[in-house]
Amino acid sequence: MRRYCVYLIMVLALIPAFAAMNGCSKKRANTKYVIGMSQCNLGEPWRVQMNADIKAAADKHPELKVLFTDASNNTSTQQAQVREFITQAVDLIIISPKESRPLTKPVAEAIDTGIPVIVLDRKVEGDKYTCFIGADNVKIGREAGKYMVKLLAGKGKVVELKGLMTSTPGQERHEGFMQGIKGSQIEIIFSADCHWLEPDAQREMKSALSRFPQIDAVYAHNDPSAHGAWKAAQMEGKGREKSIKFIGIDALPHEGVRYVKDGILSATFQYPTGGAEAIDIALKILKGEKVPKNVTLGTRIFTKDNVGKGGEPL
Amino acid sequence: MMHISNQKGTKPRFSSAEATSKSIAYRTISFLANFRGITALIAVFLLGVILSPRLPENNLPIFLTWRAQSDILFEYAEYGILATGMTLVILAGGIDLSVGSVLGFAATLFSLLMIGFGWSAPAAIVVTLMAGAVMGLVNGCLVARFRMQSFVATLAMMVAARGAAKLISEGIKVQPAAKPWYALQANTPPIFEWMTTRIPVLGLQPITIIFLINILVMLAVVRYTRFGRQLYAIGGNEEAARLSGIRTGLTKVYAFTLCATMAAVAGISNATRLDLGDPEAGATYELDAIAAVVIGGTSLMGGQGGMFFTLIGTLIIGFINKILSLRAVPEHYRLLAKGAIIVAAVLIQQKKQFSK
Numbered sequence: 001m002r003r004y005c006v007y008l009i010m011v012l013a014l015i016p017a018f019a020a021m022n023g024c025s026k027k028r029a030n031t032k033y034v035i036g037m038s039q040c041n042l043g044e045p046w047r048v049q050m051n052a053d054i055k056a057a058a059d060k061h062p063e064l065k066v067l068f069t070d071a072s073n074n075t076s077t078q079q080a081q082v083r084e085f086i087t088q089a090v091d092l093i094i095i096s097p098k099e100s101r102p103l104t105k106p107v108a109e110a111i112d113t114g115i116p117v118i119v120l121d122r123k124v125e126g127d128k129y130t131c132f133i134g135a136d137n138v139k140i141g142r143e144a145g146k147y148m149v150k151l152l153a154g155k156g157k158v159v160e161l162k163g164l165m166t167s168t169p170g171q172e173r174h175e176g177f178m179q180g181i182k183g184s185q186i187e188i189i190f191s192a193d194c195h196w197l198e199p200d201a202q203r204e205m206k207s208a209l210s211r212f213p214q215i216d217a218v219y220a221h222n223d224p225s226a227h228g229a230w231k232a233a234q235m236e237g238k239g240r241e242k243s244i245k246f247i248g249i250d251a252l253p254h255e256g257v258r259y260v261k262d263g264i265l266s267a268t269f270q271y272p273t274g275g276a277e278a279i280d281i282a283l284k285i286l287k288g289e290k291v292p293k294n295v296t297l298g299t300r301i302f303t304k305d306n307v308g309k310g311g312e313p314l
Numbered sequence: 315m316m317h318i319s320n321q322k323g324t325k326p327r328f329s330s331a332e333a334t335s336k337s338i339a340y341r342t343i344s345f346l347a348n349f350r351g352i353t354a355l356i357a358v359f360l361l362g363v364i365l366s367p368r369l370p371e372n373n374l375p376i377f378l379t380w381r382a383q384s385d386i387l388f389e390y391a392e393y394g395i396l397a398t399g400m401t402l403v404i405l406a407g408g409i410d411l412s413v414g415s416v417l418g419f420a421a422t423l424f425s426l427l428m429i430g431f432g433w434s435a436p437a438a439i440v441v442t443l444m445a446g447a448v449m450g451l452v453n454g455c456l457v458a459r460f461r462m463q464s465f466v467a468t469l470a471m472m473v474a475a476r477g478a479a480k481l482i483s484e485g486i487k488v489q490p491a492a493k494p495w496y497a498l499q500a501n502t503p504p505i506f507e508w509m510t511t512r513i514p515v516l517g518l519q520p521i522t523i524i525f526l527i528n529i530l531v532m533l534a535v536v537r538y539t540r541f542g543r544q545l546y547a548i549g550g551n552e553e554a555a556r557l558s559g560i561r562t563g564l565t566k567v568y569a570f571t572l573c574a575t576m577a578a579v580a581g582i583s584n585a586t587r588l589d590l591g592d593p594e595a596g597a598t599y600e601l602d603a604i605a606a607v608v609i610g611g612t613s614l615m616g617g618q619g620g621m622f623f624t625l626i627g628t629l630i631i632g633f634i635n636k637i638l639s640l641r642a643v644p645e646h647y648r649l650l651a652k653g654a655i656i657v658a659a660v661l662i663q664q665k666k667q668f669s670k
Contacts, residue, residue: 042480043594045485048485048486193644193645198588199587202587202588203389203635203639206385206389207385208642210376210379210382210385211367213371224487227588227589231587235511235519254486254489254491254493255487255489258489258490258492262500
């Protein structure tokens with residue numbers, strides 16, 4: 001009996017907690033359009049930023065209400081979320097899919113029921129979507145490569161800290177970089193798969209540092225890896241973090257951009273989330289205007305000189 | 315030095331006739347059995363020396379340098395601290411899947427207190443350790459009082475602690491200027507740098523020293539205190555332990571609480587090492603900690619093994635990863651090699667049991 005009482009109290013204690021969780025979505029009086037946003041994994045800071053960009057853009061338009069859902073890196077959860085949006089009859093769906101193929105069908109179902117769908121970052125198969133917004137990782141890698149050539153005056157020893165090499169962004173950022181440094185005397189002396197993770201990058205960089213007395217620059221596939229590499233060099237205590245130049249990718253405001261401001265990174269290249277653009281295009285669709293089928297976002301470079309002005313488009 | 319640890323296991327390993335005469339033979343065999351772990355460690359070390367790339371200036375294998383060796387201790391200190399706590403729980407026949415998440419929560423909380431609220435280091439450390447201890451206490455109570463299996467109880471904590479870390483950080487990494495209201499907007503507090511800077515005379519970083527002191531203290535605790543012997547007794551046969559008057563529940567609560575507190579220590583180390591508090595830190599670290607314990611030779615069934623084995627297991631993993639990393643071996647070969655090493659280590663462990 002006593003044990004049941006304990007369980008009962010525990011369950012009762014949860015009720016106000018859940019009530020509090022729901023309290024965040026305040027109802028707006030003059031909402032005209034409801035947008036469902038399905039994010040595949042809020043465990044990644046870049047995706048947190050995408051949601052923040054969408055929210056910031058949507059907040060400027062009082063007629064919009066955005067329902068945010070997080071699939072927590074689970075494809076079947078995301079499939080269910082899209083179908084729930086269809087059941088709820090939202091006016092528009094924005095989705096950043098975890099995987100292309102499994103989400104193609106739910107997106108097509110939405111289109112068939114007449115709900116427009118904006119696909120962000122990763123494509124779905126076929127052409128049953130309204131608009132795709134994405135960035136070009138090969139281009140970003142190429143720009144990073146060209147910048148590296150300029151930074152080292154065409155000659156030097158570089159460590160490449162790769163992202164997860166079984167993922168498309170990792171492969172494309174590598175491929176682009178190799179195109180960018182083609183024809184120069186830049187040599188990649190050490191490279192390792194750091195799975196986008198800072199601790200792994202730090203560890204690999206320590207190995208590189210103990211193996212090579214001369215390293216001119218580090219090209220990391222994301223900013224946390226670049227920061228981890230810098231920290232590894234700093235821990236040496238010989239000032240090597242000053243003689244090595246670090247380049248990262250992603251340029252999130254509180255990560256890469258701040259590292260550039262602090263002089264940790266020489267440059268970072270923005271991998272735009274497309275959040276703000278998605279809301280712009282959503283408004284056009286909802287007003288019945290014509291929108292392009294594919295939108296490729298440009299990148300911005302942030303260096304010490306232009307970071308105050310918000311970077312420069314490339 | 316470890317030859318008596320096997321005696322503490324409650325499972326009889328010898329027939330009664332042999333066991334009654336604690337002969338020189340027994341001690342020799344036990345000694346050699348333990349020697350096997352050290353032999354494996356030495357073998358991996360020599361492998362490292364042979365396979366290591368050499369320094370260009372004097373042709374010395376990089377793996378042999380003090381710097382590479384101290385780097386290994388430094389890089390695997392967090393895993394080592396986690397594995398130390400994990401050993402306590404595993405010896406008592408349990409498992410703790412939540413250590414990785416508790417590490418992430420502690421790293422986030424510590425950074426938030428120091429960078430976000432501008433607390434002093436001692437206050438932040440005490441509160442973080444206490445938060446870790448409370449999480450362990452919850453694990454322990456769920457297992458001991460509510461009779462949940464430790465796998466299930468700590469699985470729940472693994473998910474919940476990760477949620478708590480994301481809640482307090484709002485899903486972004488805690489570092490100066492990440493939020494406009496943070497007390498610190500420019501640099502992390504000096505303790506972040508101090509923890510990761512080599513202390514001149516010793517040549518080791520405080521994180522490494524914490525790991526080494528912690529595991530040595532726990533080695534003594536497990537071998538020489540009543541608490542340690544009770545862990546073995548519970549892991550060997552819980553019912554028998556209970557009937558012989560051991561307060562099994564309380565001992566398990568202590569084990570889980572210590573384990574989670576150590577995860578919090580590892581969390582603080584993680585935050586200072588990365589110079590930020592990452593709510594995603596420590597994901598899958600629990601598996602690495604379990605691997606370190608198992609590779610050392612502690613049995614997942616409980617009651618057999620010891621802290622010294624865990625030190626060996628941690629070093630073996632550290633050595634192997636360092637060799638692979640120094641040679642810049644491609645990812646797919648690394649994973650294959652790691653899998654093979656785990657199987658090899660477990661086979662050695664089994665052989666040890668056959669030989670008796």
